[in-house]
Amino acid sequence: MSVNVDLTTVWAFVIAFAVMMYVVMDGFDLGIGILFPAFAPGEERDQAMNAIAPVWDGNETWLVLGGGGLMAAFPLAYAIILPATYPLIVAMLLGLVFRGVAFEFRWRDPGHRAMWDFAFTAGSVIAAMAQGMILGALLQGIEVAGRAYSGGWLDWLTPYSVLTGIGVVAGYALLGATFLAIKVGGKAEDHAYRLARITAFATLALMAAVSLATPFLVGQYWQRWFTMPSFLFASQVPLLVVIIAFFLLRGIARRRTYAPFVLSLALFLLGMIGLGVSMWPHVIPQSVTIWDAAAPERSQVFMLVGVAIIMPMILAYTGWAYWVFRGKVDDAGYH
C-alpha cells in the first residue's frame, strides 16, 4: 500500500473530497426528503423544507464537481463506470429532477402540494438508493475490456448492491434527521430526535452488514482488512465506528443539538476511509488504477491551480450562506 504523493494521488483525494462533500451535504437534503412523509403536513413539513431551501442547490453542485471532476481528472474511469451503471445513473438523475423541482413547485401549487411532497420523497429515495447501488456496483467489480465497459446493462443488480443501496438510504436519513434536530423547533424537533434514533440503529446495522459482506467480494479486500500489516491500520476503522456509535446514540438520547449531526458526519467519513482502504489504488476495483485512468499532467496542473485558488473561496461563501440562515428555521419562513 505504497503512497507516492504525485499529482494523480492529489487528484484522487480532490475527487474523494468532492464526493465526500456531496455525500454529507446533499446527504442531509436527500435524508430530509426520505423522512418527509414522517412529518405532519403543514408546519412540520414546511419547517423541514425551509431548513434546506436556501442551500440545497449549492449542496447538489458537489455532485457536478464529483462527476465533472472525474471526467477531467480520470476520464477513463468516468468512461467506464457511467455506462456500467447506466440505469442507476439515469434513475439518480431523474430522481434528482423530481426532488429539485419539488422545492419550488410545492409552494406554487397548494392544490397539488401533496403530490409534490410525494415527488420530493420519491425523488430523494430513488436518488439515494441509486447512489448506494452505484457504490455497491463499483465495489463488487466492473467488467472491462480494453478502454471500455464490456458487461451487460443489468450487471450491477446484485443482493450486495441492493444492500449498499439501502445502507445509503438509511445513512442519508440519519443525516437528515440529525440536521433537522438542529434546524427545526417544536413538535418537528421532537420528531426529528425520534427519527434520528431509529435511523441511527438502521444505519449502524446496515454499515455492519456491508462491512461484513465486502471482504468476501474480492481477494484484495480480504487481504487489506485481515492480513498484516494493513490490518493494524484498517482495524482502527471499525473500532472508531463502535466508539462513535456509542456517543451518537447517547447524544441523540440526551438531545444534544450539534453532536448527533457531527457524529453522523464522522460515521460517513469513516465509511469513506473504509472504502479507501478496500479500493486503493484502484478507481475501478481489480482492473483500473488511478494512474491508468489519470488525465495527463497538463490537465492535472491546469485544474489544480483552479482548485487551489477557487476552492477556499467556495468554502468561504458557502459557509457564509449557511451563516446567514443559521439557527432554527423562522416559522414565518424566509423573507
Add this chain to the structure above:
Amino acid sequence: MIAGDEALLLARIQFAFTISFHFIFPAFSIGLASYLAVLEGLWLKTGKPLYLDLFKYWLKVFAIAFAMGVVSGIVMSYQFGTNWSVFSDKAGPVIGPLMAYEVLTAFFLEAGFLGVMLFGMNKVGKKLHFAATLMVALGTAVSAFWILSVNSWMQTPVGYEIGANGQFLPGPSWWAIVFNPSFPYRLVHTVIAAYLTTALVVGGVGAWHLLKDKGNAHARKMFSMAMWMAALVAPVQIFAGDLHGINTLEHQPAKVMAMEGHFDSHPDGAPLYLFGIPDQANQRLDYAIGIPRLSSLILKHDLDAPLAGLDTVPREDQPPVAIVFWSFRIMVGIGLAMLGLGLWSLVARMRGRLYDWPWLHRAALVMAPSGFVAVIAGWITTEVGRQPFTVYGLLRTADSVSPLTVPAVAASLIAFVVVYFAVFGVGVWYILRIMSSPPHAGERGVKRTERGPIRSAGITPGPTQNPTAREGGETLIDGDGVAERDGPTGDER
C-alpha cells in the same frame, strides 16, 4: 467499440432532446439574472419601489426557471459519460478541465448565492443582497463562457496533441484551447441571444398586461425596458451572427454549405437561397428560389467571390442538409422579426404611443416565446451542422458512443421524454401563471410559509405579515385585492 445504428440513433435523439430542453432554461436565466441585477441596482440607485416590485415579480419566475435549469443541467454533465463514453475518454483530458472550471467558477457561485438572493433580503440587508444578485448573474455568464468554450473546441479543435492511447491531450497552451477560433464568435452570439430571449419574454408579459390595462405603471416600465433591448441589441445580434457565419465558413465550410443549401460550387458568385427543398440523396436543391450572388456578398463581401459547394465534400462527411438548411432559416427569420419589433417600438416611442398601440403589444406578445425558438434553431444549426463528427474532422459521432444496447438507451430515452414533458411542462405552466397576474405595488417575491396564503386569501392583511408591502410603500389593499382576484397570487409565499 461500435454500437449498432439503432443504439447510436437513440443516443443521439436522447442527447438532442435533453440538451434542447435544458438549453431553454439557461437561455432564459442568463438574461433574467442580469435583468434582475439591473432592476435591483435601479431600485438601490433611485429608491423607487416600482423597481423593487418588478424585481420581486421576476424573482418568482427566476426561482422556478433556475431550478429547472439546474436539474436538467446535471443530466447533461453525466450524459457525456453515460452515452458518449468513448468521446469522454478521448476528449476528457482537453474538455474535462474546462468543464471543471465551469463548476468551480460558475455553478458554485450561482448556487452559493442563490439562497441569499431568493430568501435573504431581510437577513443581510440591501447592499449585500445586491451583491448576491450580482454574483448569481455573474455565475450564469461565467457558466456560458466555459461551456461554450467546450462546445467551440469540439467545433474548431486546436491546441491538442494525440496520445499513444488515442486520447486528445492538451498541448502546451491552454489559452489556445479555451480561446479556440470559433469561441469568441459563438460566445457573443449565444449570450446576446440569451439576453434577447429574456427581453422578448419580459416585453411580451409587459405587453399582455398593457393590453388589459394600459395604465399599469409596472407593465409600462418592463415593456419599455424590453423594447429598448430589442431595438438596440437585435441589430447587434444580426451583425454578430454575420461575423459568426464568416468564421464558420473559414473553419467549417461544410456547415455553411448546408446552411446555404449550396450543393453545387459557384465559381462566379453564389446565390442566396430563400427557399428550397434539399434533396441530399441526389445532391440538389429542389424548387430553389434565390437571389443571385447575394450569398457571396454576405459571406465574402464580394458579389463575384467563388463559393465551393457540397460537391467538394465527400458524401460521408456531409451534415444532414435539410435540418441545417431549415433551422438556419427559422433562426434568421426570427432574428429579422425581432429587429422589426425593435424598430416598430422606436417609431411608437417617437410618436408617444409606446403604451397605447394595441397592435404593437399584440406583436410583442406573439414574439414573447420567439427567442426560445430562435435559440434552439440556432443551436440545431451549429450542432447538426457539425455532424458527422463530435470533434470536428477528427472524431466521428459513430465512434464516440457508449457500448450500450438498444433496450438500455430506449428505456432511458422514454423515461427522459415522459419525465421532462411532465415536470417541465408543469413548471412552465407555473411560470405562465405567475406571468398572467399583473405586477403590482407590494410584490412579495419568493416566500416560504404556510401563513401567507391563508392571510392573503383571507380578510385581514396586516403590515406585520407583509413587510415587503411596507417597503413597496404603496397600498396594501391594492396588493391583496389582486391576490384575491387571481388565485395564483395567493401562493406567492
